[in-house]
Amino acid sequence: MSSQGFGLSIDERRRLLAANAAAAQFFRRELLRATTEWPLEYLKAHGAESVLSTESPWRVGYAPQAASNLVDHLQQQGFGHGTMARAGLLDWSEHGDAVDRHRDKLMLVAHDRRSSVVGFVGIGPDGVARSATTVTPVHRPANVLVGAVEQRGLLAGGAVPVIVDEPVDAIAVSRAGVQAGGQWAGIPVCSGGLSTAQANMLRQFSTSDKVVVVLAGSEAERNQSAGYLLDLAFFFDKVRAVALPPGESLAGLAQESGANRVHDLLLTSRPLMTYRASGRGFVALRSADLDPPGPGPGL
Secondary structure: OEEOOOOEEHHHHHHHHHHHHHHHHHHHHHHHOOOOHHHHHHHHHOOOHHHHOOOOOOOOEEEOOOOOHHHHHHHHOOOOHHHHHHOOOEEEOOOOOEEEOOOOEEEEEEEOOOOOEEEEEEEOOOOOEEEOOOOEOOEOHHHOEOOOOOOHHHHHOOOEEEEEOOHHHHHHHHHHHHHOOOOEEEEEOOOOOOOHHHHHHHHHHOOOOEEEEEEOOOHHHHHHHHOOHHHHHOOOOEEEEEEOOOOOOHHHHHHHHOHHHHHHHHOOOEEOOOEEEEOOEEEEOHHHOOOOOOOOOOO
C-alpha cells in the first residue's frame, strides 16, 4: 500500500518520519549544549534566548558544523543511509562518504497537517531563514508550517495567529501573547511566502476566526505579505494587518520596549486590503475590505 503518490509504503513513511523526529531531538540537544558562539549570540541579539530553556515550546535546535555528527547518531539508532537520504538528512561527499546535509545552522522544525516532523527550516550565520529540507517523499515546503504545533495550546485557546517572516519575530509575538493571557501566536513563513495549503493548515490549528499579517521589510516584501490576503480570506473571517516602520522588527521592538509594546501594536491591526506595487508604493483596492460592516443602531 503506497502513501502520498510517491510509491511510499506506510512502513517507509513511518521510518522517514521517525528519522526526522530523531534528527529534531538531536538538533535540540546540540543547541542546549552548544559552545559555538554565533548561534547563541544570534538568539540573544534578537531577544530569543528564551528558546534555550528546556521549558520553551519552541524546540529550536542546532546542526553542528562537523561533517557527519547527525549521520553517525542516526546510524547508532538503527537508521540506514537510504532512509536518511530519502528523509533529506544525508548527502554524499565527492569521495562517496555519507555526510550531514544540514551543518552549522539553527534549525526549526517543520510539521505537516498531521503534526508529524517532516523537515526543517535553517538559519545560517548570515541570519537568513530559509527552508533547509528540499522536496522529499514526506516534505514539500508549501505544505508545512513552523510554529503551529509548538503553539497548539495557544491556538486552541483562541490565540490570534500572527503571520511574520522571521522566526525571531514569531517568538517575540508568542512571548507577547503569553503575557497577554494567550492572545497571540506567531507563525513565521521564513522567506518562502504563504501558500493556500499553509493557510488551510493554519485554520485547522486555530479556533480564532481572525488572523493578523505583519507588513515589514522592503516594499517587495510588504507586497508579498499583503498578497497573503486572498488565500487567508478563504479560511478566516477577519484578515487584519499591521505595518511596521521601515527597518523595524517585532523582535527589535520587544527588546527595546518590552513584550507589552508588541501586544499594543498588534491591537492596532486593521482590515488587510489587497495591495499592489506601483511607482508610488502601495495602492489599496478599496473593495477588498473583507470585514463585514458592523450592525447599525438597534440591530
